[in-house]
Amino acid sequence: MPSFPKPKIPDAVVPPPLRKPAKPGSAGTPQGQAPSDLKTSPPERKTAGDKLLDRGKDAPIDALGWVDQRLAVSGFLTGMLFRKVPKGTNWFYTLGSATLFAFIVQATTGVFLAMFYTPSATQAYSSISHINNEVPLGQLVHGMHKWGSSVMVILIFLHMGRTFFFGAYKYPRELNWVIGVVLLILTMTMAFTGYLLPFDQRSFWASIVGININGTGPVVGPYLSDFLRAGPELGATTLSRFYAIHMLLVPGAIIALIGAHMYLVVKLGTTAPPWVKAERPKVASPVSELDAGVNGNGRVDGNRVNGSPVSGEGNGAV
Amino acid sequence: MKPQDKQAYLEEYELLKKKGKPFFPYAVMKDSAMALIVVAVIIAMSIILGAEQGPKADPTTTTYVPRPEWYFFFLFELLRVIKPPELVPIATIGIPTICMVLLLLLPFYDRGPERRPERRPIATTAGIITIIAMGYLTYLGATGGSPTEIDMQVAKRYEPGKEVVAGSGCLACHKLGENGNNGPGPELTHIASRIPRAAIIRSVEIGPGIMPSFRELPPKKIEQLADFLSSLD
Ligand code: HEM
Numbered sequence: 001m002p003s004f005p006k007p008k009i010p011d012a013v014v015p016p017p018l019r020k021p022a023k024p025g026s027a028g029t030p031q032g033q034a035p036s037d038l039k040t041s042p043p044e045r046k047t048a049g050d051k052l053l054d055r056g057k058d059a060p061i062d063a064l065g066w067v068d069q070r071l072a073v074s075g076f077l078t079g080m081l082f083r084k085v086p087k088g089t090n091w092f093y094t095l096g097s098a099t100l101f102a103f104i105v106q107a108t109t110g111v112f113l114a115m116f117y118t119p120s121a122t123q124a125y126s127s128i129s130h131i132n133n134e135v136p137l138g139q140l141v142h143g144m145h146k147w148g149s150s151v152m153v154i155l156i157f158l159h160m161g162r163t164f165f166f167g168a169y170k171y172p173r174e175l176n177w178v179i180g181v182v183l184l185i186l187t188m189t190m191a192f193t194g195y196l197l198p199f200d201q202r203s204f205w206a207s208i209v210g211i212n213i214n215g216t217g218p219v220v221g222p223y224l225s226d227f228l229r230a231g232p233e234l235g236a237t238t239l240s241r242f243y244a245i246h247m248l249l250v251p252g253a254i255i256a257l258i259g260a261h262m263y264l265v266v267k268l269g270t271t272a273p274p275w276v277k278a279e280r281p282k283v284a285s286p287v288s289e290l291d292a293g294v295n296g297n298g299r300v301d302g303n304r305v306n307g308s309p310v311s312g313e314g315n316g317a318v
Numbered sequence: 319m320k321p322q323d324k325q326a327y328l329e330e331y332e333l334l335k336k337k338g339k340p341f342f343p344y345a346v347m348k349d350s351a352m353a354l355i356v357v358a359v360i361i362a363m364s365i366i367l368g369a370e371q372g373p374k375a376d377p378t379t380t381t382y383v384p385r386p387e388w389y390f391f392f393l394f395e396l397l398r399v400i401k402p403p404e405l406v407p408i409a410t411i412g413i414p415t416i417c418m419v420l421l422l423l424l425p426f427y428d429r430g431p432e433r434r435p436e437r438r439p440i441a442t443t444a445g446i447i448t449i450i451a452m453g454y455l456t457y458l459g460a461t462g463g464s465p466t467e468i469d470m471q472v473a474k475r476y477e478p479g480k481e482v483v484a485g486s487g488c489l490a491c492h493k494l495g496e497n498g499n500n501g502p503g504p505e506l507t508h509i510a511s512r513i514p515r516a517a518i519i520r521s522v523e524i525g526p527g528i529m530p531s532f533r534e535l536p537p538k539k540i541e542q543l544a545d546f547l548s549s550l551d
Contacts, residue, residue, distance in 0.1 A: 080341070091352075206387070214411070221411055
C-alpha cells in the first residue's frame with residue numbers, strides 16, 4: 001500500500017475554525033481544545049485498515065489546511081461570514097444579492113447557449129431554431145436566458161430604488177453607488193446587444209431603430225451608431241460585433257465591477273434602515289450632549305439647514 | 319456632511335452593528351430564500367412563456383414590428399412625447415444622458431446627513447416622480463400596439479400602395495388617418511401637402527433620423543407606396 005505523505009502544519013498558522021480536533025488518544029492538547037473533550041474517547045486498538053480510514057478522514061481537513069497555509073484566506077472568509085449586519089436589516093436588503101443571482105443565472109444559461117449558437121447572419125437564426133427544437137432542454141435554457149434578462153432588469157431597478165430611498169448612497173458608500181450606476185448602464189447594454197442575437201424580424205428592426213436613436217445624439221451620436229452598426233447596413237458584421245460585446249466585453253466588465261461592489265459591501269458593511277436608531281447606553285454628560293447634537297440635526301429638514309439652536313449647541317460641544 | 323456628522327454616523331453605525339446579527343446564517347438564509355424565488359420565477363416564466371422565434375430577419379420584408387424590448391419602452395416613448403425634429407437629439411440622447419449623469423453624481427450633490435426618505439422631501443419627490451414617469455411611459459409603450467390595417471377609403475389604384483404602407487410597419491411610428499401611433503415620426507395623413515413625391519421616396523430610401531431605411535423594398539413596392547402617399551393632401 002502506498003502511504004501518502006501527510007504535511008504537518010503547525011497549529012499556530014491554522015485559524016481556529018479550520019483546526020482539526022485532536023485525535024483520540026493522541027498526546028497533547030491542541031490550542032483551543034479543552035482537555036475535558038478528550039476524556040470521552042477511550043483508546044482503541046487499530047488495524048491497518050482503520051488507520052488508513054482515519055488518514056482518509058483527515059485528508060480533506062489536511063488539504064484545506066494546506067491550501068489555507070498558502071492562501072491565508074480563511075481569516076477573511078470567516079470574517080466575512082460571521083461579520084455582523086446591523087440591527088433592522090430586512091427583506092429589502094436581499095434585492096442586491098437577488099440581482100447577483102439573476103446575473104449568475106444569465107451567465108450560466110448564456111454559456112450553454114453559446115455552445116450551440118452561431119453568430120453569423122446566415123446561421124444565427126437556424127442555430128436558435130436548433131436550440132429550441134432539438135437540443136435537450138434547449139428551449140428551457142433559452143427561455144430562462146430570455147426571461148432572466150427581464151427579471152435582472154427589474155431586480156436591478158428595485159435594488160437601486162432601495163438604496164436610493166434608504167439614503168444608502170451617502171457617506172461612506174458614495175463610491176459603491178457610482179459603481180452601481182455603471183453596473184446599471186452595463187446591464188442595459190447587455191439587454192440591448194442581446195436583443196439582436198436571435199436575428200429574427202423583431203430583433204433586426206428594433207436594433208436598427210435603436211442604433212439610429214444612438215445616431216441622433218449630439219457630437220458622438222453618429223460615431224456611436226457607426227461603431228455599433230459596423231458597416232453601412234445592419235448585417236453580418238453588426239451581428240458579430242454585438243456578439244463580442246454581449247459575450248466578452250460587457251460580461252467581463254460586469255464581473256469585475258460586481259467584485260468591486262461586493263468588496264465595498266463587505267468592507268463598509270450595509271446600512272441599517274434609516275428609521276432604526278441605536279439605543280445608546282445612558283451615560284452622563286459628553287456622550288448625551290453628542291446625542292442631542294445628532295438628534296437635533298436629524299430633525300432639521302433639507303440638506304444643509306443648520307438653523308436649529310439645539311444642533312448648533314450639540315455640534316459646538318463635540 | 320460636516321466632519322462631526324460623519325463621526326456621528328460612524329459611531330451610530332458601530333452601535334447598530336453591535337446590536338445586529340451575524341451575516342451567517344441570518345442574512346444568508348434570507349438571501350438564499352430570495353435566490354430560490356428568483357430561479358423559480360425564471361424557470362416558471364421560461365416554461366409558461368417559452369422562447370419562440372419570430373420570422374427570420376429579412377431586410378427586404380414588408381412585415382415587422384420595430385419595437386424594442388419592454389424595458390426600453392420608456393426611451394422609445396420619450397420620442398413620441400418630444401416630437402419636433404430639432405428637439406429629437408435632446409429626447410434621444412440628451413435626456414437619458416443628463417439623467418445618467420445626475421444619477422451617477424447623486425452622492426456628490428446630495429450630501430446631507432439625513433437618510434429617512436420622509437425627511438428628504440426633494441430627493442424623495444424626485445425619485446417618486448421619476449418612477450411614475452418611467453412607469454407611465456412603459457405603460458404607453460406596452461399598450462401602443464403596431465397596427466397593420468389602414469381604414470382609410472382610397473381610390474382603387476392606390477390600394478396596392480396602401481397595403482405596402484400598412485404591411486411595412488410604418489404605422490408603428492406614424493399616424494395615418496385613424497390608424498397608427500402618433501410619433502415618433504410625423505403624421506402622414508396629409509403628407510402630400512407638405513412634401514413632393516420625390517421627397518417621399520427619398521425619405522423612404524434614406525430613413526432620416528431614427529427611421530430605418532427601406533431601400534431594400536422591391537422598387538415596384540416603393541413606387542406603389544409613393545403613389546399612395548403622394549395622393550394624400
Ligand atoms: C449587477 C448589479 C448589482 C449587483 C449584483 C449588486 C449587488 C449588491 C449587493 C449584494 C449589495 C448588498 C446589500 C443589498 O443587497 O442591498 C449591494 C449594496 C449596494 N448597492 Fe448594489 N448591486 C448591483 C447594482 C447596483 C446599482 C445599479 C446601484 C445604484 C445605482 C447599487 C448601489 C448599491 C449601494 C449604494 C449599496 C450599499 C447599500 C447599503 O449599504 O445599504 N447597486 N449591491
